[in-house]
Amino acid sequence: MKKIIIQLFFVALIISGCQSEKTIQSSQYPHYEIELAVDPQKEYIAVKGTLTLNSIPENADSLGFYIDKGVDLKQFTLNKKQTAIIDTASSDNRFLPNARKLYFKFPKDFDRSAPLAIQFAYEGKLSEIPKQAANRIGEKWTELGLYIPWFPFNYEELGSFTYSINVTANQKYTVFGIGNITHENDVTNLSSAIPTNDIVVCLSEDIQVFETEMGNNRLKIFHKNFPDTLLNKMSGEVTQMFNRFNSWFGAIDMDISIIETQRIQGGGYARIGGLVLSGINPAKFDKQIVYYHQFFAHELAHLWWHKASATTWHDWLNESFAEYSSLMSLKETFGQDTFDLYIAHKKKELEGTPPIWELDRNNVEYEIAYQVLYNKGPLLLYELESKIGNNKFCLLCNSMIRNETNTTEDFLKLLAQEVNPETASWFEEMLRTR
């Protein structure tokens, strides 16, 4: 889960004839209002808030939330009424090893049509975070998010949400994150009116922010000591990719934040509204510009490609599309030869790997899943684009984004509609057998 990124692209857009459409609107989404107090030194958080839902998932007789194992629950109520809670004390999600799951069952006479408010309050020292996790709490660097679920998290059933978080901490810290940021007295408000999939809250004593226009949107880069030359170069690359993907896959209207994480381990990830990136070496940026372009483009493309469940085989709709989007962007910037090199590289070492179809995402080695999702998937998409042409391929992508396609079945239906049934059958066969 881990998924956002400019000159000749306008020319490419006109030539390719890809359409642009507004795809994301905010309404009717679950909404979090939270007061969060953080003490990085003590690795301690205190959380109090409300999650408002306009409806309950169909047929659900219970609702479960991931919360970090370390905190003590003070309140967890349904429309301010005490409700029996089941605490699993452990996680069934391999992305969230530090979580436990809290369930409540809906009473039989529960009015399902009325809006629902879940009130919660808890505090405590966060559980010990594995070194390879992409979240942290500590004196030097704090990065809270879903990997150590500091807010009651249930993306699987509830989907995207909006939020408004008031954060308090010792004044020596700058509080920032993904989303809009405002400061009043000693409180930092982080909010997102655009439905998203995580609430990333960071604290650091020494962080700088670079801000620039990106068309009608703004780009912010939070960093420790990037030189101006690098910031200009990075923002140029990201703006180019952002405009390119807007033109290919449908326009999204959102400000983007890029956070240079100060963690050594745990890697980067993309969220709607921003990227958290690790391992950016200012001294090597120019020399390794192709590598960085592809890395940024993959993560940026997740702004468009994130609808499928990351814990099922349908994740190829996120990862293979994001990866192929990054190759399309590479081709625009660096030319056909660079694109061909990447394609050739992806063809290596595929022998013996299982097909994409029903890939057991949770029980296959990471290396195999990587080969299938990041190498095999993009190669199949390359074959598809070669067969139907760039124009139709972009139209298909546009339709997928517009229809919020999140299963392979729906993708194949769309392919049959947008292109023809024969192509859909051909592609299904490749997904099943290659």
Ligand SMILES: [Zn+2]
């Ligand atoms: Zn990805």
